Amino acid sequence: MPELPEVETTVRGLxxxxxxxxxxxxEPRRADLRRAIPVDLRQRLTGARVTGLSRRAKYGLIATDxxxxxxxxxxxSGRWRVDPEDIGTHDHLVxxxxxxxxxxxxxxxxxxxxxxxxxxxxxRFAPFMALGPEPLGEGFDAPYLAAALEGRVSAIKLLLxxxxxxxxxxxxxxxxxxxxxxxxxxxxxxxxARKRLDLLVEAIKExxxxxxxxxxxxxxxxxxxxxxxxxxFKQWRVYGRExxxxxxxxxxxxxxxxxxxxxFYCGKCQG
DNA sequence: CTTGTAACCTGTCTGC
DNA sequence: TGCAGACAGGTTACAA
Numbered sequence: 163m164p165e166l167p168e169v170e171t172t173v174r175g176l177x178x179x180x181x182x183x184x185x186x187x188x189e190p191r192r193a194d195l196r197r198a199i200p201v202d203l204r205q206r207l208t209g210a211r212v213t214g215l216s217r218r219a220k221y222g223l224i225a226t227d228x229x230x231x232x233x234x235x236x237x238x239s240g241r242w243r244v245d246p247e248d249i250g251t252h253d254h255l256v257x258x259x260x261x262x263x264x265x266x267x268x269x270x271x272x273x274x275x276x277x278x279x280x281x282x283x284x285x286r287f288a289p290f291m292a293l294g295p296e297p298l299g300e301g302f303d304a305p306y307l308a309a310a311l312e313g314r315v316s317a318i319k320l321l322l323x324x325x326x327x328x329x330x331x332x333x334x335x336x337x338x339x340x341x342x343x344x345x346x347x348x349x350x351x352x353x354x355a356r357k358r359l360d361l362l363v364e365a366i367k368e369x370x371x372x373x374x375x376x377x378x379x380x381x382x383x384x385x386x387x388x389x390x391x392x393x394x395f396k397q398w399r400v401y402g403r404e405x406x407x408x409x410x411x412x413x414x415x416x417x418x419x420x421x422x423x424x425x426f427y428c429g430k431c432q433g
Numbered sequence: 434c435t436t437g438t439a440a441c442c443t444g445t446c447t448g449c
Numbered sequence: 450t451g452c453a454g455a456c457a458g459g460t461t462a463c464a465a
Contacts, residue, residue: 271442
């Protein structure tokens with residue numbers, strides 16, 4: 163489930179386990195995920211103390227007192243298991259803290275990544291260089307978005323998934339935001355009226371904030387030792403709800419495919 | 434520069 | 450029960 167709110171939830175959860183702790187054991191279980199895991203990861207992190215955790219877009223950052231920061235991305239299927247009873251096939255990185263807590267980065271599809279960069283150079287970490295502003299930050303507002311979309315003819319749905327325009331949205335929250343703002347997913351980005359852009363920016367911030375808020379209650383399940391997810395509260399208005407009633411107008415939610423990915427929307431509210 | 438498509442992987446669910 | 454096909458929260462390489 164890793165879009166911005168899920169990564170934020172994950173980072174907050176990991177903070178409780180890792181902050182201030184020594185990394186007593188750092189054990190990569192394979193050489194690569196999406197890309198190679200740094201060969202010196204174990205050597206550089208073992209014995210280091212975690213000084214802080216943070217998030218940038220969909221990346222989680224774990225900084226240490228040795229001047230290194232580990233940066234992870236959960237891809238499509240990644241999650242951290244906390245105090246797992248045993249280590250399985252898809253646990254690609256295992257960490258044990260000085261207090262004896264156990265963490266396992268589990269990612270069946272291996273679309274995620276693990277990098278290690280000098281903390282002082284984090285801003286120059288290649289994948290960060292092209293990222294747009296944080297959607298919850300002050301740099302993301304209607305004037306910015308208007309400028310970023312100017313002249314673009316692609317569907318707004320696809321443009322919002324472009325991390326260079328705004329960093330952290332994924333398929334779920336793009337669908338949800340467009341529904342809340344009443345914008346058709348196929349609308350060319352550059353042809354959205356300024357008033358609608360105001361609504362869109364507001365919707366994005368609102369949806370993400372609400373999801374993070376709910377993430378607090380999700381964390382227990384998300385990071386449960388037994389790895390079971392279960393009991394997911396789906397507060398989605400349209401995502402994954404094809405054929406069900408639009409919560410606003412009761413028309414059936416529609417699904418279409420854009421860029422190879424499902425788009426859920428209401429034909430009436432987002433006409 | 435923009436745009437569109439395929440590819441990377443494994444697991445799960447549906448329908449025959 | 451088996452099996453094929455569709456689909457899944459993301460990113461990136463490449464062609465046009």
